[in-house]
Amino acid sequence: MTPRERWLATLNHERADRIPMDYRATAETTKKLLRYIGLNNLSEMFEKLHIDEVVTVSPRYIGPPIPPDQDVFGIGYKNTDYGTGYYRNAARHPLVRCNSIEEIEANYQWPSPDWYDYSVIPEQIKGKEECIIRGGQSEPFAAYKHLRGTQQGYIDLIENPEMVHYCLDKLYDLCYENARRIYETIPGKVLWTWVAEDVGSQEGLLISLTHIEEFFLPHMKRMIDLVHGAGAYVFHHSDGAVRENISNMIEIGIDVLDPVQWRCKGMEREGLARDFGDKLVFHGAMDNQFTLVTGSVEDVRKEVKENIRILGDGGGYILGPCHNFQVISPPENIVAVYEAGYEYGRR
Secondary structure, three states, rough: OOOHHHHHHHHHOOOOOOOEEEEOOOHHHHHHHHHHHHHHHHHHHHHHHHOOOEEEOOOOOOOOOOOOOOOOOOEEEEEEEEOOOOOEEEOOOOOOOOOOOOHHHHOOOOOOOOHEEEHHHHHHHOOOOOOOOOOOOOHHHHHHHHHHHHHHHHHHHOOHHHHHHHHHHHHHHHHHHHHHHHHHHHOOOEEEEOOOOOEEEOOEEEEHHHHHHHHHHHHHHHHHHHHOOOOOOEEEEOOOOOHHHHHHHHHHHOOOOOOOOOHHHHOOHHHHHHHOOOOOEEEEEEEOOOOOHHHOOOHHHHHHHHHHHHOOOOEEEEEEEOOOOOOOOOHHHHHHHHHHHHHOEOO
């Protein structure tokens, strides 16, 4: 099967020739891994390790100039060094001093989808038509927290609900129109779209079900309907212990649950497969808190085999890490994920 055929079969809970395999990692991890394998680029690595290539499409920005270290929302960023690399963290929050919707309307300019050129997208998939095409993602509450500051963003759910509703309307509208224009530009080509909101911690939900249902679900349902209307599949991302919210997400139409952090409370693989396996495809599940970091190659191989047996029963599993591979993980463990996946996941 081609990668696209393989993923389509799995997404439809049909038997593919083997388990699909996905890759995501920090940049420094990829560089380290390529050196270890002795290859020059990702394409060579994907071929060697039988990884299915995912191509992300996006428009070209043509809007007002953006100052260095800011994004289109005016959120400022700084690098946080962790010794072997760095993450970009929000450090400037444009709406942090706003106390009302009126203040936001008077002092802030929301980005427009007209600030992007979508005509460049067909060229991005040229020669990649049999790969997995991804585009049109949404995760607006993450942007809202950066606009207001993380702590204030959560507080606003209780103390400033009107502001949250107003801003999420704007943010989701932008995501919706961005996705719609992508689908329109390459009709039938996008295979999957992120509809994400991170609502889980290691022990449980970060946001109450009541607030998830009030602030997120109506918007997410609208996005999901758009994705399905374009013939694509909805990958719902939320880290952590999110079992309490899975039924909600199934009800509004998600197709795939990512990243399946099965060591978190309530996220045991057997329970997820038993209760949701006929309704969802699972994506990820290779533990990078412990197994990939401190485990042996045999530990990794054992977990791959378990994941395929438990989550892949009936064909509903895409193998990958439960977060970006981190540079702290030995490269031999990352290689073992895909070698074992190819060995154990062949039909």
